[in-house]
Amino acid sequence: MMTTTTVEQPVGFIRRALSNRWIALAFLALYIVIVYAALFGLERASPIFPILSTLAFAPFALTPFVTMALSIDWRFKGLAILLLLFVLMPILGMKDTSFLELAIQICIFAGLALGLNIVVGFAGLLDLGYIAFFAVGAYLWAMFTSPVETYIKVSNALVPASSFYLFMFIGVIIAAIGGILLGLPVLRLRGDYLAIVTLGFGEMIRILAQNSDTVGNPPINFTNGSQGLDGVARPPIPQFLRDLVPTVENALKLDINNAQTVTQQLLFYFIAILVIVIIILVARRLENSPIGRAWTAIREDEVAAIAMGVPLVRMKLLAFAMGASFAGAIGVLYASKQTFVSPESFSLSQSISILAMVIVGGIGSIQGVLLGACVVTLLNLLVLKNLSTQISNWRNIDAIVPHWLIIIVAVIIGLFLLWQAWKLVRSYVNSTRFQTSGIANIIGAVVLAMIAIAAIVFAFTSGEFHIRDWPTQLEPARYERLVFGILLIIMMIFRPAGLLPEGRRRLELQAAKTEQKIEGEV
Amino acid sequence: MVSNQATSSWLYRYVVLPLGQMLIFIVGAALLMTLFAYALAVLFPTPRPNIILADQIGRQLPGMIISGVTIGFVYAMIALGYTLVYGVLKFINFAHSEIFMFGGVVGFEVIRRIADAGFLESWSPLLLVVLIVITSMICSGLLAVIIERVAYRPLRGAPRLVPLISAIGISFFLADAVRAFEAVTRNAFKLTYPVSNIPALSTPISIQIGTTPVNIRVTSIIVIVAAMLMLVALNYFVNGTKLGRGIRAVSQDMSTASLMGINVNLMISLTFFVGGAFGGAAGSLFGLNVGTIDPFVGFIPGLKAFTAAVLGGIGNVTGALLGGLMLGMLESFLSGILVYFPALGGRYTDIFTFLVLILVLIFRPSGLLGERVDEKV
Numbered sequence: 001m002m003t004t005t006t007v008e009q010p011v012g013f014i015r016r017a018l019s020n021r022w023i024a025l026a027f028l029a030l031y032i033v034i035v036y037a038a039l040f041g042l043e044r045a046s047p048i049f050p051i052l053s054t055l056a057f058a059p060f061a062l063t064p065f066v067t068m069a070l071s072i073d074w075r076f077k078g079l080a081i082l083l084l085l086f087v088l089m090p091i092l093g094m095k096d097t098s099f100l101e102l103a104i105q106i107c108i109f110a111g112l113a114l115g116l117n118i119v120v121g122f123a124g125l126l127d128l129g130y131i132a133f134f135a136v137g138a139y140l141w142a143m144f145t146s147p148v149e150t151y152i153k154v155s156n157a158l159v160p161a162s163s164f165y166l167f168m169f170i171g172v173i174i175a176a177i178g179g180i181l182l183g184l185p186v187l188r189l190r191g192d193y194l195a196i197v198t199l200g201f202g203e204m205i206r207i208l209a210q211n212s213d214t215v216g217n218p219p220i221n222f223t224n225g226s227q228g229l230d231g232v233a234r235p236p237i238p239q240f241l242r243d244l245v246p247t248v249e250n251a252l253k254l255d256i257n258n259a260q261t262v263t264q265q266l267l268f269y270f271i272a273i274l275v276i277v278i279i280i281l282v283a284r285r286l287e288n289s290p291i292g293r294a295w296t297a298i299r300e301d302e303v304a305a306i307a308m309g310v311p312l313v314r315m316k317l318l319a320f321a322m323g324a325s326f327a328g329a330i331g332v333l334y335a336s337k338q339t340f341v342s343p344e345s346f347s348l349s350q351s352i353s354i355l356a357m358v359i360v361g362g363i364g365s366i367q368g369v370l371l372g373a374c375v376v377t378l379l380n381l382l383v384l385k386n387l388s389t390q391i392s393n394w395r396n397i398d399a400i401v402p403h404w405l406i407i408i409v410a411v412i413i414g415l416f417l418l419w420q421a422w423k424l425v426r427s428y429v430n431s432t433r434f435q436t437s438g439i440a441n442i443i444g445a446v447v448l449a450m451i452a453i454a455a456i457v458f459a460f461t462s463g464e465f466h467i468r469d470w471p472t473q474l475e476p477a478r479y480e481r482l483v484f485g486i487l488l489i490i491m492m493i494f495r496p497a498g499l500l501p502e503g504r505r506r507l508e509l510q511a512a513k514t515e516q517k518i519e520g521e522v
Numbered sequence: 523m524v525s526n527q528a529t530s531s532w533l534y535r536y537v538v539l540p541l542g543q544m545l546i547f548i549v550g551a552a553l554l555m556t557l558f559a560y561a562l563a564v565l566f567p568t569p570r571p572n573i574i575l576a577d578q579i580g581r582q583l584p585g586m587i588i589s590g591v592t593i594g595f596v597y598a599m600i601a602l603g604y605t606l607v608y609g610v611l612k613f614i615n616f617a618h619s620e621i622f623m624f625g626g627v628v629g630f631e632v633i634r635r636i637a638d639a640g641f642l643e644s645w646s647p648l649l650l651v652v653l654i655v656i657t658s659m660i661c662s663g664l665l666a667v668i669i670e671r672v673a674y675r676p677l678r679g680a681p682r683l684v685p686l687i688s689a690i691g692i693s694f695f696l697a698d699a700v701r702a703f704e705a706v707t708r709n710a711f712k713l714t715y716p717v718s719n720i721p722a723l724s725t726p727i728s729i730q731i732g733t734t735p736v737n738i739r740v741t742s743i744i745v746i747v748a749a750m751l752m753l754v755a756l757n758y759f760v761n762g763t764k765l766g767r768g769i770r771a772v773s774q775d776m777s778t779a780s781l782m783g784i785n786v787n788l789m790i791s792l793t794f795f796v797g798g799a800f801g802g803a804a805g806s807l808f809g810l811n812v813g814t815i816d817p818f819v820g821f822i823p824g825l826k827a828f829t830a831a832v833l834g835g836i837g838n839v840t841g842a843l844l845g846g847l848m849l850g851m852l853e854s855f856l857s858g859i860l861v862y863f864p865a866l867g868g869r870y871t872d873i874f875t876f877l878v879l880i881l882v883l884i885f886r887p888s889g890l891l892g893e894r895v896d897e898k899v
Contacts, residue, residue: 023682068710072583124683126686126692131640185884186880186883186884188884188887189883189887191682191683192613192614192682192686193832193883193887195614196614196825196828196832196879197880197883199825199877200825200876200879200880201876201880203825203872203876204873204876207869207870208873209870209875211869211870253898348821349694352690352694354686355690359687386563440671444717471705473702473704473705473706473709474702474705474706479696479698479701479702481697481698482694482695482698482699482702484691484694484695485690485691485692485693485696485697485698486691486695487686488687488690488691488694489672489673489688489691489692489695491674492677492684492685492687492688492691493673493676493677493688496680496684497679
């Protein structure tokens with residue numbers, strides 16, 4: 001009891017202070033100014049640029065969520081977000097396109113996560129093959145514009161780049177049809193079975209894309225197999241954007257040396273923002289509509305939903321179609337932005353990473369899913385990637401981790417593990433009856449203690465560590481699956497409802513937990 | 523006299539019956555697929571110019587059947603892990619494919635270390651195989667128990683999606699953790715079993731059936747024999763021992779079983795151990811048979827074994843065997859025959875397997891041998 005009050009007091013104080021709207025507003029302004037100034041002050045030549053840019057850009061990307069969490073007037077919130085999206089971010093992007101690239105990626109994944117959220121979050125249908133619809137959209141645009149000698153190119157059916165916007169609509173329609181085609185056979189399946197079958201579907205699309213190439217007799221080359229399609233067309237840049245970039249450049253005295261790229265990226269950024277806004281609006285309207293309530297009913301109890309007259313077939317198919325259609329539009333955008341499409345981008349691990357976004361943010365909650373997409377994309381494309389660059393930077397300048405730092409870290413980890421082991425021992429001593437799980441506890445405690453002691457002994461006996469000795473195979477950027485795996489497990493065990501949970505689901509999971517506790521006590 | 527009778531009935535129940543069942547399944551699946559192949563040959567006599575399909579089938583038939591039985595037993599052993607866990611916890615252990623992979627990697631580590639120590643040629647091949655399989659069984663079984671303890675037990679009673687997502691997380695984590703380990707210790711993660719250095723294992727046995735010579739790989743025979751022995755042992759364990767009875771009781775009704783004095787958590791751990799051990803054995807046998815293994819090898823066999831479990835009826839041990847053999851045979855025949863169809867080619871074999879899964883789930887969700895389980899309202 002004592003410990004909780006002492007810990008919560010400073011948090012409570014800050015929370016009380018921020019509940020005043022003016023203090024909150026001042027806090028927001030200060031936050032934006034500091035983060036933005038830090039971003040502009042970054043020196044690319046610095047040896048620790050990767051770490052610094054990570055530390056500066058991650059808070060900046062999360063600013064919209066900070067804004068939404070503060071108790072300020074909604075007009076100020078709207079103003080701040082508009083300012084962020086349409087002034088601060090583009091200017092930052094003109095200075096350094098890699099940040100703009102990240103923002104576009106976040107938008108793309110946010111769109112996908114919102115689409116998956118309709119299927120998984122609203123309707124409760126776990127779809128592990130969601131990436132297939134993204135692939136459909138991407139391949140649609142790539143097949144019709146890539147100069148690679150495919151069937152479509154040979155039959156002179158290529159379309160001009162200006163039909164990009166039209167193809168976004170076509171992508172929506174084709175992906176929706178794909179969603180219905182997937183939905184029809186799996187209507188009767190639930191839960192685990194549905195997950196596996198959709199996974200199989202996703203793999204089937206990928207295998208089809210991979211195998212439709214010049215091999216075979218006669219060759220049926222639509223997708224150019226694992227070589228992929230390159231040279232995918234980009235939408236033409238409107239004149240006002242062409243004029244805008246030099247104007248801003250002169251006004252702010254920025255030094256842009258690749259104006260063409262910057263303009264192109266800016267165009268994609270604005271398209272992505274527009275698409276995301278449309279998707280958010282559609283998702284919000286769906287959530288609070290009779291359709292959304294029907295989905296909730298299906299999710300909660302299918303039999304009861306049928307009994308209450310919910311048209312099950314139509315609603316499930318609609319969920320698949322809606323979710324897929326978002327992915328279709330985003331797929332067209334993605335193909336055009338990357339100018340290269342290959343089956344590798346549509347693997348199961350991509351499906352899972354999108355699922356991870358939905359889970360981390362909070363299944364069913366739109367704001368949560370946006371946050372999840374932001375966090376997971378940043379983790380994948382900013383944190384892990386920059387960590388790798390940082391390590392190679394350090395390797396080049398032969399940086400050294402001093403001995404005392406290794407000792408401190410090892411001692412902290414060792415003490416933590418010993419504490420965990422002690423907790424296991426205590427729970428064994430306190431248990432009233434003999435249990436086999438008690439033996440497991442003791443074994444676990446011994447193992448933990450051994451690891452702890454080994455770590456501490458190792459730290460004291462080893463000397464300083466040259467970063468160039470770090471194995472090149474262990475590049476953080478290659479281990480995103482490891483990180484996603486740990487993330488999913490931790491989220492499921494400690495916060496199954498996500499970072500920003502949806503109200504109803506939070507209650508449900510709490511109820512399940514209490515029930516479990518009661519069962520455990522009996 | 524009495525004890526003699528008891529012995530003979532024991533022999534019948536735990537040795538003759540399961541072996542007979544396996545033989546029936548093998549022969550049945552082989553016959554079915556042969557019929558299917560010749561039906562294809564009647565429909566498309568010459569899929570390509572200068573190729574008469576019936577002749578090709580006749581030439582390849584023994585080889586296809588043997589490789590079908592081999593793959594089939596591997597699938598059956600993995601499928602057992604899915605089915606046992608599903609029977610007890612009513613949830614699909616998504617991480618099982620990674621347990622299979624782990625078994626393969628452990629088997630590789632054992633044989634590699636023996637080879638590095640220079641004993642590969644001097645030890646008897648039988649001892650090697652037994653050592654590899656037993657080690658991988660124990661390691662994979664323990665891994666499965668740990669996974670259950672860390673990632674599933676805290677979530678028992680939560681909504682169904684929660685443990686499933688946790689299992690996906692485990693599966694991702696394991697694949698990359700093994701990859702990191704192998705990348706650091708061996709500087710590569712494509713692991714090749716040094717089987718080709720053991721002449722006793724790498725030279726195929728040639729026999730003559732009628733006029734066609736047939737080469738049978740020794741590793742195929744090892745897989746088949748080992749799988750049969752283990753399946754007989756499993757049958758005895760589940761149906762003939764007290765612990766097996768405990769597992770069956772828990773899978774029927776968990777709370778009643780706990781009221782009868784059965785330690786439910788222990789039984790669940792035991793189920794995971796047995797399922798994991800079978801997955802691990804399958805992994806090392808797969809590694810011996812195929813030759814190379816990598817940390818991502820588990821995914822496709824895992825998915826196919828799941829298909830096999832569903833095909834046979836998930837939760838049903840005999841069903842897993844039947845489903846595995848059927849699927850293995852189907853796959854072997856498809857990859858043998860599809861080559862002659864110009865537009866398709868063998869590359870689409872996997873798609874047909876998924877198609878089987880989807881068709882089974884649509885038309886007979888309870889599988890071939892499963893009972894229809896109605897959802898409780």
